Amino acid sequence: MKSITITPLKPGSVRFEEVPAPVPAPGEVLVKLLEAGICRTDVEIFEGLYGEPPAGSASLVLGHEALGRLEDGGLVVPMVRRSCGGCANCLGGSPDMCSTGNFTERGIKGLNGMLCEYIAESPAYLVPIKPEARPYAVLAEPMSVVAKGLRQAGLIQGRLAWEPKKALVLGAGPIGLLAALTLRAQGRETVVVARRPAGSLKAGIAEACGARYVSTAQTPIPDLAAKYGLFDLVFEATGSADAALDCLGAAAINGAVCLTSVTGGSSAKHVDAARLNRELVLGNRAVFGTVNANRVDFENGLAYLERINSLFPGLLQKLFTSRVPLEKAAGVFKDQAEEIKTVVEISRG
Template identity: 40%
Template structure:
């Protein structure tokens, strides 16, 4: 089989590699890879900023946003050949910590977790892969190739869950949400916000192209102005922050409605200084009972929530989110940003 591999820590090492077909272990599914999404984490690994190969190995199979079709499944697994599935990314640490022991491995406390395609476990960027049934999530067959969006949607399903849990420390009935950043994470966060019946606003810097169109088709409102102006005018009850831009993060934090909840999903780049009136931020958060919470990764229930949210979404809208599909043989093109890219996917099955 062909697989997309690299040597973590070595820039320029990404290549297509011929590997032996995998043999499923006891109880595992053998899955035909259909597609793998490309995100910022993949690009950081390719640029040697991140990533770990499996122990005793130099190279890692890339890819954590998966979609596959079950080829073989053991009896009693809950899956049958032909089922569409995605593989969960993270695995609990072997200790395990208290969170991992309770299947909350997205909140691992000791950092000894592993991740498919990222940290010490081969990913899903291969024509064949194996997965334990406990870490496979069924995809509605009607979604077809759009099932590759389950993993990024799981990230925002968790974010919305965190917002709800924080808000419910007291009476919580949000009406208006602001999503900062109209990349895949931001747009999928907006989608779930609309599904919850909220008035959703999305802020991004571009003024033309697919992003404003996708927001409009979602029934949300698109903004391209300064975050201070937009947020102060809206006074959102909830902010889902998906850019990681420091100035924007603090501006959003300072312009919510009282009892506002800000959920940070974007990872900031280090080394950039931001001028912040820390005393004002503290004063506002205390006097308004505001909360800022970080959220990353997802566990099994978030994948299932994501699969349900996608199954309920408009198929044409989801299809518009995937702006480029690149065949495996042309994988390098997927890592070069296009002017109108939103979501780029590598197809693994020759376009079948």
């Protein structure tokens, strides 16, 4: 079958390649893949920053954001992470909270991905999709990351009476914009801050759902609070370590900061550590990181997408900035300022 494959840790080794089609093991079903989204994680694997082939193989099929069809015609979105089989969280059904790090992830770590024609999968890792969700269901995986972040914020903030009125979203990539759309659909006053100038496509999408868009060119993150006040919920999705640190100062008393950026490499930054610590302590502020998602987050995420699609018709489609056939997908792994979500079209069937 056709696939987009990489030799992990070897920059630029991505290629369109014929690989053997999977044969379902007992208990598994065959999933015909229809389309797959590309994200920053794929770009970083392309750049050789991380990625791990399946045991016994030198190459990895890329892709972890997919929509597929079962032989009975039903649509499904496969989940990304698989249990390590050894920790209490994995054994309890929460591999997204794996404590050992020995999990596998489709298209990322030790398990072939979904930029290919077929996968064989256990139904336990397949999330059913309503037929009417077909136009936007490829967003289910990135939306599951947003849904988990918001669910975790709610769980953590169960420590007090908390109903976030004002939210700050940092970053206007797919995760940032999906977070902004969700928060707006929940009726929260939302500010989106990102690098793109006012008037850009990303700014337009944020404004179309009723969020205020602020460009960091006009207002650097440390100046946000003075201009717009403090925020009950801060959702960070820029990919920038600087932004992740700077946004801590934007949280209100009793506020929560949800960090989602996987920042590569290392970077030094001067911070007023005494002030930062003092504000966290005196304000009962909570800061947490979140990665991956549980099945419930895919389900919640799909409900969010459905609501966004009915409240803001056509807006989700604006996130799809380019579509390429699988044969040409080896050329799409780069960051582009106006690019939001590239979708690889695998099959129309």
